Structure formats: structure tokens, C-alpha cells
Amino acid sequence: MIRDITLGQYYASDSPIHRLDPRVKIIATLLFIIELFIVDNFIGFGICAAVLAAVIIVSRVPLSFIMRGLKPILFILFFTFALNIFMVKGEVIWEWKFLHITREGIQIAVFMAIRLVLLIIGSSMLTLTTKPLSLTDGIERLLSPLARFKFPSHEIAMMMTIALRFIPTLLEETDKIMKAQQARGADFESGGLMKRAKALIPVLVPLFVSAFRIAQDLAMAMEARCYHGGENRTRMHEMKLKTRDFVTFALEAIFLALIIIEARMF
Amino acid sequence: MSIKVTKLNHIYDKGMPTEQKALTDVSFEIADGELVGIIGHTGSGKSTLLQHLNGLLKASSGSIEIGGTDITRPGVSMVEIRKKVGLVFQYPEYQLFEVSVAKDVAYGPGNLGLSQEEIDQRVREAIALVGLDYEKVKDRSPFELSGGQKRAVAIAGVVAMKPEVLILDEPTAGLDPRAHKDILRMIREVHEKTGNITILVSHNMGDVAEMADKVMVIDGGKLVIMGTPEEVFSRGELLKSVGLDLPPITEFCNELGIKDTVLDMDTAVGKIVDLFKE
Ligand SMILES: Nc1ncnc2c1ncn2[C@@H]1O[C@H](COP(=O)(O)OP(=O)(O)O)[C@@H](O)[C@H]1O
Ligand SMILES: [Mg+2]
Numbered sequence: 001m002i003r004d005i006t007l008g009q010y011y012a013s014d015s016p017i018h019r020l021d022p023r024v025k026i027i028a029t030l031l032f033i034i035e036l037f038i039v040d041n042f043i044g045f046g047i048c049a050a051v052l053a054a055v056i057i058v059s060r061v062p063l064s065f066i067m068r069g070l071k072p073i074l075f076i077l078f079f080t081f082a083l084n085i086f087m088v089k090g091e092v093i094w095e096w097k098f099l100h101i102t103r104e105g106i107q108i109a110v111f112m113a114i115r116l117v118l119l120i121i122g123s124s125m126l127t128l129t130t131k132p133l134s135l136t137d138g139i140e141r142l143l144s145p146l147a148r149f150k151f152p153s154h155e156i157a158m159m160m161t162i163a164l165r166f167i168p169t170l171l172e173e174t175d176k177i178m179k180a181q182q183a184r185g186a187d188f189e190s191g192g193l194m195k196r197a198k199a200l201i202p203v204l205v206p207l208f209v210s211a212f213r214i215a216q217d218l219a220m221a222m223e224a225r226c227y228h229g230g231e232n233r234t235r236m237h238e239m240k241l242k243t244r245d246f247v248t249f250a251l252e253a254i255f256l257a258l259i260i261i262e263a264r265m266f
Numbered sequence: 267m268s269i270k271v272t273k274l275n276h277i278y279d280k281g282m283p284t285e286q287k288a289l290t291d292v293s294f295e296i297a298d299g300e301l302v303g304i305i306g307h308t309g310s311g312k313s314t315l316l317q318h319l320n321g322l323l324k325a326s327s328g329s330i331e332i333g334g335t336d337i338t339r340p341g342v343s344m345v346e347i348r349k350k351v352g353l354v355f356q357y358p359e360y361q362l363f364e365v366s367v368a369k370d371v372a373y374g375p376g377n378l379g380l381s382q383e384e385i386d387q388r389v390r391e392a393i394a395l396v397g398l399d400y401e402k403v404k405d406r407s408p409f410e411l412s413g414g415q416k417r418a419v420a421i422a423g424v425v426a427m428k429p430e431v432l433i434l435d436e437p438t439a440g441l442d443p444r445a446h447k448d449i450l451r452m453i454r455e456v457h458e459k460t461g462n463i464t465i466l467v468s469h470n471m472g473d474v475a476e477m478a479d480k481v482m483v484i485d486g487g488k489l490v491i492m493g494t495p496e497e498v499f500s501r502g503e504l505l506k507s508v509g510l511d512l513p514p515i516t517e518f519c520n521e522l523g524i525k526d527t528v529l530d531m532d533t534a535v536g537k538i539v540d541l542f543k544e
Contacts, residue, residue, distance in 0.1 A: 011283070065283065179322050180361040183353040184423060185345065185377025202373065205363035209409070 009069070011128045017059035018129045021245045022138030028252050029126045035259045036115050036122070041266050044259060045114050051255055052122055059129050069124050070117070077116055084109035132164035141239055147230075154230025162218070170211065177206045267333045267350070267430045267463060269296040269319065274328035276314055276487075288314040289487045292328070296480070301457055301464045303478030303495075305471065307509040311487040312467045313356065316433050319465070320351035332431070349378055352429030356436045358420035359413070367393070367411070367419050368404040374427040392426035393419075395459070396452050414445025418452065425456055431463040432456065438470065450477065471513040475499055475529040483508065500527040 017025075032048070039045055056066065090104030127135065140157030147153050178188065181202045188199050276289040288311045296302055306312050317323040318330055321337050321344045329336050337347050352374075355361065364370035368389055375385045393400045396418040403411070408419050421437065434453065438446045450473055457464045468474050474481055474495070481498040483490040485508035491498055499505070499516050511517070519528040519537060528534045 062283070176355065177361055179317065180355045180358065181373075182322060182344075183320060183348060183355070184361075184374040185348055185427065187345070187377070202361075202363045206361050209363075210360060 009127065010131055011061045011065060013060050013129075015058060015060045015129070016244065017055060017125075019244070020129075020248060021239060021241055022130050022134040023142055023239065024241070024245045024248050025126055025130055026135070026138050026142060028248065029123055031252055031256055032122045033119060035256060036119055038259055038263050039115075040111065040263065043266065044262050045111070045118070047255075047258060047262065048118055049114075052118060052125070055125055056121075059125065061125070061128050066121060066124060066128065070120060073116075073120055077113060080116065081109050081113050084112055133161060136161040136164065137235075137237075137239065152230075154233070158230075166214065169214065170207070173210050174203065174207055177203050177210075267298050269333075269431065269463065270329075270331040271295075271318075272329045272331075274315075274318060274330060275326045276311075276318065276323060277326045278314075280326065287487055289318075292484075292487075292489045294482065294489060294492050296463055296465070298463065299461050300479045301454075301466065301477060302480045302482060303474035304465065304467045304482045304484060305469070305474055305510055306484035310484045310508075312484055313435055314487075315484065316353060316435055316465070316467065319431070319433060320353050321347045322353070349427065350429060351431040351433065352424040352427050354421050354424045354432070354434045354437060356439060358423075358437075359408075359416035362408040362416060362420060362423075365407060366405050367398075367408050368400075370408050370419060371423045371426050374423050378427060388426045388428065389422075392422040395425055395456055396422040397448055398422070412445075414441055414448060417441065417445070417449060421449070421452070428460070429462065431465070433465040435467045436469065437466070438468065438473070453477075471499070471511055472515065475513040475516065483510070485509075495529050496527050499529060 032052075036048060039048060056063065085101055085105045086099055088102055088105035088108050090102035092100050092102050093106075094101040130138070136157045139160065140153055143151065143153035143156070178186075182188070184202075186199055186202055188196065188203075191199070272293050274289055274292040275287075278284075278286045278288055292315060304312050304315070314323065318325055319332070321342075325338045329338050331337075332347060332350060335342060335347075362370050364373065371389045371392055372385050375388050380388070389404075390400050393403065398415065398418055403415070403419070408416060411419065417437070421434070424432065432453075437453065438449050441449065453464065453466065454477060456462070466474070466478070478495055480492060481495050482492045483498060483505065490508055491501065491504065499512055502512050502516075502520065505512060512520070513529060515531060515534050516528055519526075519534055522538065522541060524537050524541065526537065528537055
């Protein structure tokens, strides 16, 4: 049940995409998102989709696994689609009482839906192919120039690492506590809103207690190993760009150029 | 009340890359009033099996009859099952949440829709039964008790529901020897007083040998052997092959060359005296 949440999940494999430097993947993902907003016609979306499809094939992440991550956002997708299709003004082609659909509305709604789907699949490819730890390492390195301006890039990366690391732990803990209270006759599935909210107290209290206990244990363990933040800290895995990373950059540049030219032309 | 499990299978995360078969064709029967010990290596599927017995997990296939009702069939009331089958999870003290011990113990009985007097009565009984002083602990916060006391309160929370089947998943894990003994004594007392079926998962072979009427050995999601402690602990080789040990006293007597399977201290002393006489 609660374990089915896959958002931000990592899919273990040893594909060329998995092996890329996390910094390259982060930048490529950001560029991909920007490109999605530059594009405003079907040919452009076609190019984006083709690139994404190629990445998925090379990454060897099963399509069914990616699609499962889409399910939770289906509602948002539907909502924005409906909003766009009915709200945008323009040439009216269908009308019923106060509802009217315009040609422009359809176009914007369809483009927005495609954009959202590509955006979510694209960004989930980043988390699916990058271990949370490399991801935060990458973010730390990308933000490190800001350290000169007293920006706490290491601390922020460390906080993200810990948060990511403990999502599964806390989900597991929630699952366990819910089951334990169900065994004591708790009922989370029936009753009105108030009753359901009240039924959650026996889950939330132990969960908070657990979270604080875990936090305390972790802090203690880190201090016992002399953790003292980012200064003078060396790393076990030095990040070095390899040939494949430069090749990826080159491909990304071509892709970006293509998108810009295409957007200008049409 | 009796339990009959037939060809029970459980697969976690079916259809996912992380899919895992946790139980394979497990079949057994437990008669009324029996105390059953379950032993097995970590990850062998013990906790998974327990959660099936009160409907917290859905079987991939197979049937589970509790007192004649097949609980794997659709439409069976889970509340009814959980009234009959009480499950104490591993480290149950992490489920405490109320402001006072008495209130926490009352949570389970409260969910059964009993009258307030009945609930109060049961809370009193259960707290006394787990070896705590009701008057002393009733208004204290469960969070300020010692580890062993917390565990006792958590067990009382399930005992107060008066289940006909009481299941405990490693109830003594992580306790000091004194609290360990207290908890086991308490489990035995509850069992004798109520005549319920008690199912106990333990890593301590000595405890199981001493307490259980029947012993189940699980390995890799399969039921390897089920029988009386004598039957099971006479199979030293089999137990070793699934990563388990004999109870220390049994092992000791084996080393001395005593042929019988000795499970308790008194018998052991008698046998050793016999050995000297020879
Ligand atoms: N909630 C779960 N999701 C996925 N796999 C699980 C879950 N719980 C247990 N497992 C797996 O099922 C197997 C049996 O686990 P469990 O029943 O907890 O064993 P035991 O209690 O004997 O240590 C293990 O391999 C474990 O990794
Ligand atoms: Mg277990």
C-alpha cells in the first residue's frame, strides 16, 4: 500500500545512463525542462519525445516502471487539461450552456498535457538512473562555487541526502505502525473525515517519536565519527568527468540548438 | 478454536523488479489450547506468516481457517478476525501513543465497542496479568517507563482484547535477562489462565524447547518440520542445515553422549547422574 509510492525512486541497473556523472545528468535534465518550454509545436515535441525515448531505451528502465510513477499525477494532468480547454479565450468551436471550447484552448491544453507528461518522465529519469547519494553529491558540487558567498552548499546537500535516505525508512515505519494499530482494532478505511483524521493519531504519535529517535541516533553516530561539516572534507569518490560525459554534453548542445532552430523556423 | 493453514503462498511486490517470494506452500494445523513456537533464521518468513493469521497481509494463494472460517475469502470481517486473533509485533513498545498507560491499554478494547466498565475491568486485569502494579502505572506516561515495562504495557494492550489466539513476534528481542524472563513468565501465565492458542516466534531455542507444545521450523519461506520439541530438537543436523542451533542443554547432553533428546535442566541432571553411576 504505502510502499507503492515510486516518486523519486532509483532503479538499479548498470546502463550507460546510470554510469554518467550526476552533474551531467542534472544539467541535462534542467536543459530538457527549459527546452520543453521553448517548444510550441508538434515537431518540437516530437524531437523531445524521441530524445527521451532514446534515453529510456539506453537506460534499460522498464517502461511499466516509469508509467507507474505517472499514476499519482494523473489527476493534476486531467485538471490542468480541463482548465485549459475551457478557460482559454478564442475562436469558439463548441458550446453548451456556460461551457465553451475554443480552438486555441484545445491547442494549449494538448500542448500543456504533452509538456507535463514529458516533464515528469524526463525528471523521473534523473532519479531513476541516479542513486540519491550521487544526486546530492552532484548538487553539492554544482552549488559549490556559491560557497564563496557563504552559501551553505554542503549543509544543504547533506540535509537532502539525509532526507532522501530516510524516506524509505519512514515509509516502512509508517507501514509497521499502521499494521500494529490495525492489529489493535484500528480502522483507517471507514467513517467520515473527522473519524478518519482521529484514527491517524495512534499512527502519527509513534511515527514522530520514531522520527526523533532516528534523528538523535543518527546525529550521535555522525558526531562519534567526527563529522564537522564541509570544510576540509575529502570524498571517497572524487567526481571526474569522463569521455562519455563530454559526449553527452555535445549531444545535449546539438539537441538544444536543434530545438532553438526549430522553434525559430515554425 | 483451531487454526488450519493450507498451501499458503505470499509474494511481496508482485510484478515489481523487487518481487520476492516470502512463503511457499505452507500448511499446518494448530489445535485448541496449544502453545506453538516458531523458529527460523532472520528473513525466513516468520513475521510474514504471522501477519497472515489476522488478515494484515493478503495471501497470494492458499487458505487460512480460523475457528472454521476461511479468512482469505472475500467479505470476511477483518474486525471480527482481529477480535479473535491478537498480534503483538516485534518491538511493540514503538506503537505506544497515549498520555497514560491505562489509556493506551484501553485503545484495543475501546475499538471492540465494549462498555466503559468492561473496558476498565479488562485494562486492570491485563496490566496485572503482565506483572505491573495497576495503581502505580495507570497514570504514568508510557514513554517514561523502562524498556521492559514498555514492552509489558504494549503486550497488555493486546491481552486486554482477550484474543482466543495470541501471537507474539519475538517478544523478548533486545531485553535484558531479567525482563526476558518476566515476559516469558507472563506469556505462560496468560496462556494457562485463558487457555488460548499462543504462537510465539523466538530466536532462543532454550525458551521454545521449554515452553512449546509444538515447534515449527521455517526456512526460506517453507515449513521445514513441525512437531513436538523432542521430535524437532532430535534433528540436530537438519536444524544446523537451516542455520539454527540446538538448545544449549540439548547440545551439552549430546556432547556427553546421551542418546535421548534432553530439553530441560531436571532431565539433564538425572541423565548425567545416571551417566556417572555407569
Ligand atoms: N513489507 C515487505 N516488503 C517486501 N519484502 C518484505 C517485506 N517484509 C518482509 N519482506 C521480505 O520477506 C522475507 C521474509 O521476511 P520476514 O517475514 O520479515 O522474515 P522473518 O520475520 O523470519 O525475519 C524477507 O526476505 C524480507 O526481505
Ligand atoms: Mg521477523
